[in-house]
Amino acid sequence: MQNRLFDTTVQQIKYEVIKELIKAYDNGLNNEIFHDIPIKIMPGPQASLRCCVYKERAILQERLKLAMGGDKDNKNVVEVIDIACDECPVDGVFVTPACRGCISHRCIEVCPKQAIKIEGKHAVVDKEKCIECGRCTQACPYNAIILQKRPCVLSCKANAIKVNADKKAVIDNDKCVGCGACVYQCPFGAISDKSYILDALDILKNSENNTKYKVYAIIAPAIVAQFNYARIEQVITGMSKLGFFQVVETAIGADLTLDHEADELKERGTLTTSCCPSFVKYIQINFPELAKYISDTPSPMVMAGKLLKALDPTGKVIFVGPCTSKKFEFKSDKAKDFIDCVISFEELQAFLDARNIDVSTLPDTALDNASYYGRIFARSGGIVEGVTDLAKERGFEAKPIAMSGLDECKKQLLMLKVNKSPYNFFEGMACDGGCVNGALCLHHGPKSLTDVNKYGAMAKEKTVENSVKLYELAKGNKSDE
Amino acid sequence: MVLSVCVGSSCHLKGSYDVIEAFKRLIEKHGLGDKVELRACFCLGRCSDGVAVKADNSYILNVNGANAEEKFENEILPLVS
Numbered sequence: 001m002q003n004r005l006f007d008t009t010v011q012q013i014k015y016e017v018i019k020e021l022i023k024a025y026d027n028g029l030n031n032e033i034f035h036d037i038p039i040k041i042m043p044g045p046q047a048s049l050r051c052c053v054y055k056e057r058a059i060l061q062e063r064l065k066l067a068m069g070g071d072k073d074n075k076n077v078v079e080v081i082d083i084a085c086d087e088c089p090v091d092g093v094f095v096t097p098a099c100r101g102c103i104s105h106r107c108i109e110v111c112p113k114q115a116i117k118i119e120g121k122h123a124v125v126d127k128e129k130c131i132e133c134g135r136c137t138q139a140c141p142y143n144a145i146i147l148q149k150r151p152c153v154l155s156c157k158a159n160a161i162k163v164n165a166d167k168k169a170v171i172d173n174d175k176c177v178g179c180g181a182c183v184y185q186c187p188f189g190a191i192s193d194k195s196y197i198l199d200a201l202d203i204l205k206n207s208e209n210n211t212k213y214k215v216y217a218i219i220a221p222a223i224v225a226q227f228n229y230a231r232i233e234q235v236i237t238g239m240s241k242l243g244f245f246q247v248v249e250t251a252i253g254a255d256l257t258l259d260h261e262a263d264e265l266k267e268r269g270t271l272t273t274s275c276c277p278s279f280v281k282y283i284q285i286n287f288p289e290l291a292k293y294i295s296d297t298p299s300p301m302v303m304a305g306k307l308l309k310a311l312d313p314t315g316k317v318i319f320v321g322p323c324t325s326k327k328f329e330f331k332s333d334k335a336k337d338f339i340d341c342v343i344s345f346e347e348l349q350a351f352l353d354a355r356n357i358d359v360s361t362l363p364d365t366a367l368d369n370a371s372y373y374g375r376i377f378a379r380s381g382g383i384v385e386g387v388t389d390l391a392k393e394r395g396f397e398a399k400p401i402a403m404s405g406l407d408e409c410k411k412q413l414l415m416l417k418v419n420k421s422p423y424n425f426f427e428g429m430a431c432d433g434g435c436v437n438g439a440l441c442l443h444h445g446p447k448s449l450t451d452v453n454k455y456g457a458m459a460k461e462k463t464v465e466n467s468v469k470l471y472e473l474a475k476g477n478k479s480d481e
Numbered sequence: 482m483v484l485s486v487c488v489g490s491s492c493h494l495k496g497s498y499d500v501i502e503a504f505k506r507l508i509e510k511h512g513l514g515d516k517v518e519l520r521a522c523f524c525l526g527r528c529s530d531g532v533a534v535k536a537d538n539s540y541i542l543n544v545n546g547a548n549a550e551e552k553f554e555n556e557i558l559p560l561v562s
Binding site: 148216236247365366461466469470473 | 488490522
């Protein structure tokens with residue numbers, strides 16, 4: 001496999017499948033791909049990742065189905081690939097041989113359920129009594145006790161993953177918020193997102209080189225932290241080579257969202273943000289009594305789509321981002337008239353490589369549509385910073401808090417629920433650190449945050465004012481027709 | 482007449498918004514509110530000659546905040562019927 005673009009081999013495999021699918025599309029799709037693509041990726045005869053090459057190929061077939069849109073009857077954008085699930089042990093609290101059978105027995109002292117006893121100088125956990133609180137794992141001076149949960153279950157802060165009788169992971173669609181944490185965390189790649197890349201390819205193809213209609217890509221601001229091997233301006237050139245008429249920053253939509261949300265906060269008094277669809281869904285499912293606080297302002301993706309469709313009513317808009325939940329948001333009533341398709345950064349990389357476009361060799365194309373504030377939406381705290389400044393300007397007080405990761409969101413929402421919250425503006429993002437750590441980013445890490453801040457500071461527009469004026473002008477366009 | 486100002490990245494960096502503001506002012510100054518409809522669009526395909534402006538089917542190129550008035554009066558006004 002080629003140089004490391006991704007954090008994990010699981011991402012790399014998903015990318016290979018999508019890349020091969022795009023190549024096959026370019027050569028005319030047929031049913032042979034279910035036979036050919038798995039063999040191309042896992043030529044064998046030796047298995048490299050699983051028990052045998054046949055299982056590897058069977059799993060690749062399932063990945064290919066997901067790359068082609070997955071189960072049409074399942075509305076969730078995230079699906080379990082049954083045969084890829086390795087049935088990880090679910091032992092809960094487990095005493096390893098590192099237990100020294102010490103005299104102080106801190107594990108016993110700290111256990112609230114008297115679930116630990118010593119048998120033959122070795123701590124033993126009574127599974128019937130254990131509530132898996134994990135205190136003993138913290139108390140043991142030898143780190144000899146571990147709490148083992150499945151990575152998928154552990155990653156799912158919405159509590160939507162269960163294990164069935166066959167020990168396979170199952171997603172409860174009524175609880176799942178589509179954040180994609182499990183997609184990134186499952187070490188076997190057994191949970192994956194559906195791809196709409198074929199729809200994107202059709203939209204581009206049917207535009208006949210942007211003559212029938214124009215195809216706009218709107219890219220999420222987190223992109224700046226993604227393509228470390230090239231400049232963002234080179235990536236934009238690459239995207240025009242893929243057939244996009246123009247690449248526009250989604251952050252221009254964020255400018256509009258921010259402007260609107262600030263007014264909404266002033267009017268409504270208490271507000272939770274609406275740009276992260278997983279956060280919105282989390283409130284709706286787990287805190288229905290707080291749903292009245294959810295902002296009615298469309299997300300930056302939708303606002304950017306609205307702007308583009310006002311300027312060019314026949315244009316098609318494809319969002320490119322780090323996010324699984326945008327893949328369901330764009331099909332919602334609020335979004336479907338403005339966004340035609342969503343693809344991920346992973347899929348964009350596969351698209352470029354399938355067409356043999358090495359962006360690092362390309363000249364630059366400018367990308368500058370949005371303000372500083374719009375660009376920093378990509379990270380936790382970005383909206384808070386924007387709303388604080390706008391509130392000051394507009395003469396009211398905002399008491400904002402930035403929450404990222406659903407655990408943090410839950411903590412603050414509980415306070416709001418019992419009227420104990422000192423805040424009136426709640427910025428919520430399902431991914432830790434915000435979109436810049438989205439599940440479908442090529443890579444994740446602290447450097448991404450610095451990249452976003454730097455990029456924000458480079459924006460020509462320092463305030464949202466001009467984006468708002470443009471939107472007003474665009475709306476004028478439409479009403480004249 | 483439809484007067485479109487490009488707001489694509491390249492033109493934006495060269496001052497699309499200054500041009501739009503200047504045109505708004507000039508349309509008012511010349512009392513052309515009924516005759517000229519000011520619009521914005523993403524990319525007129527003349528990125529290296531920005532800010533690009535299209536007046537119905539004619540291109541007016543290399544416009545900026547400083548020369549907007551001159552360009553408007555010399556190149557756009559004659560096209561307004």
